[in-house]
Amino acid sequence: MFVVSAAGLVLAQRSLDEERDAVRAYLKVVDTKIINYRKAGNKGKVSLLQTEKQATLARWYKLKNLMEKPAVVTPTPPPPVVVNPPAPVVNIPSPPPGLFGIGVPTALTGLYINTGKGNYSGTGGIKGEVILDDFTGLDNLLGLSPKAIKYKLGVGVVAGGGGGLKGIPVYAGGTIALPMMGGVEPYLVGGLNYVVYGNGKTSGKIGGDAGVGFKVDFGFGLGKTGLELGWGVVRSNNVTSKGVMFSVSQPILL
Structure with missing residues (x-):
């Protein structure tokens, strides 16, 4: 029996020390035979x-190197890193500014026409209007600043004056902003009105107004208030109210 030649079969069963002892025992036997034959x-x-002894030693050293060589341990690959995609950024639009969040510019205007007639010498009224930007490009044609021209559409009520005028007029007009003067914003104002229902339970005739105004901030947090002075006329059936007109217009963003 040759111990080293069979080492590959028992490599997994015997330790390095056991293999070394077996080789030494076998070499002692070989040395004894060499002495006897000599x-x-x-x-x-x-x-x-x-020759057999040298071959046995060579195989032993080879086996020793194999058994002493550390086993190659294949590292376990790390688990895959799961990268969650970033959460989508949702841009929530801020609600439009305004009293009701609609963002529509309007104006509430109180007016007084001094006719010198009636219990309080004139006609009073109130109207609500929607304010529209110039959509015709007229401000550019006139060499005015952008958005200098505004249009107004509205409805109101008027009463008083000589003849007891009563009516529900509709309004169509506008304003033209002028250059700043002394810290206030002057503007021209004008338009037409038509009483759709009034004295005699019928409609009236076309009236109108024209004047100049100034925007003033009174510090109430309501924006700039328009103070207007001009001439106005309202016709309800056969009753007419005309004269110097004073108005206070408060912009309101709905």
């Missing part, structure tokens, strides 16, 4: 055994 003068056997 005494007997058998040079052929001596040479053969010495």
Whole structure:
């Protein structure tokens, strides 16, 4: 039996020390045979055994290197890193400014026409209007600043004056902003009105107004208030109210 030649079969069963002891025991047997054959003068056997001894040592060193070589441990790959996609950024639009969040510019105007007639010498009224930007490009044609021209559409009620005028007029007009003067914003104002229902339970005739105004901030947090002075006329059936007109217009963003 040759121990080292069978080492590959028992490598997984015996330790390195056990293999070394087996090789040493086998080499002692070989050395004993060499001594005996040398005494007997058998040079052929001596040479053969010495060759076998050298081959056994060579195989032993090779086996030793294999057994002492550390096992190659394949590292376990790390688990895959799951990168969650960033959460989508949702831009929530801010609600439009305004009293009701609609964002529509309007104006509430109180007016007084001094006719010199009636219980309080004139006609009073109130109207609500929607304010529209110039959509015709007229401000550019006139060389005015952008959005200098505004249009107004509205409805109101008027009462008083000589003849007891009563009516529900509709209004169509506008304003033209002028250059700043002394810290206030002057503007021209004008328009037409038509009483759709009034004295005699019928409609009236076309009236109108024209004047100049100034925007003033009174510090109430309501924006700039328009103070207007001009001439106005309202016709309800056969009753007419005309004269110097004073108005206070408060912009309101709905």
